[in-house]
Amino acid sequence: MDRKEFLSQVGLGAASVLIPICMGGLSSCKKIGVTPNTDFIIDISTGALAKNGGFLVSNGVLIARTNSGTFIAVSAACTHQGTNVNYNASGNNFICPNHGARFDSNGNVIQGPASASLTKFNSTLSGSSLHVFA
Numbered sequence: 587m588d589r590k591e592f593l594s595q596v597g598l599g600a601a602s603v604l605i606p607i608c609m610g611g612l613s614s615c616k617k618i619g620v621t622p623n624t625d626f627i628i629d630i631s632t633g634a635l636a637k638n639g640g641f642l643v644s645n646g647v648l649i650a651r652t653n654s655g656t657f658i659a660v661s662a663a664c665t666h667q668g669t670n671v672n673y674n675a676s677g678n679n680f681i682c683p684n685h686g687a688r689f690d691s692n693g694n695v696i697q698g699p700a701s702a703s704l705t706k707f708n709s710t711l712s713g714s715s716l717h718v719f720a
């Protein structure tokens with residue numbers, strides 16, 4: 587077997603291993619837990635963050651305003667299969683609508699099937715500008 591023949595067979599072998607992993611469509615190939623953009627400022631004077639208990643997703647980060655008026659920022663994508671989680675103000679936790687995983691206010695798993703925590707980010711409020719950063 588010459589070099590060209592060898593590389594051709596190795597390349598075909600590698601492709602045959604990789605292709606089935608992504609055969610379920612592009613969504614099955616996405617990366618879970620990719621670090622979102624975590625240095626941005628958001629206006630909290632209007633919209634979901636203007637009232638206690640509201641939340642929104644921006645730049646891959648879920649920002650929640652708790653019932654006591656503080657802000658929490660965590661990675662929005664569930665660590666199980668990537669569905670965006672929701673903020674549950676009454677429990678001050680995060681719930682994935684896909685398979686029911688729950689995360690506490692620090693992003694730690696409190697109920698599976700997710701096994702990895704959400705990433706928690708810092709936030710500082712200046713007037714109506716909330717700075718979210720890693």
Ligand code: FES
Pocket residue numbers: 664665666667668669682683684685686687698699700
């Ligand atoms: S995608 Fe969140 S629990 Fe499955």
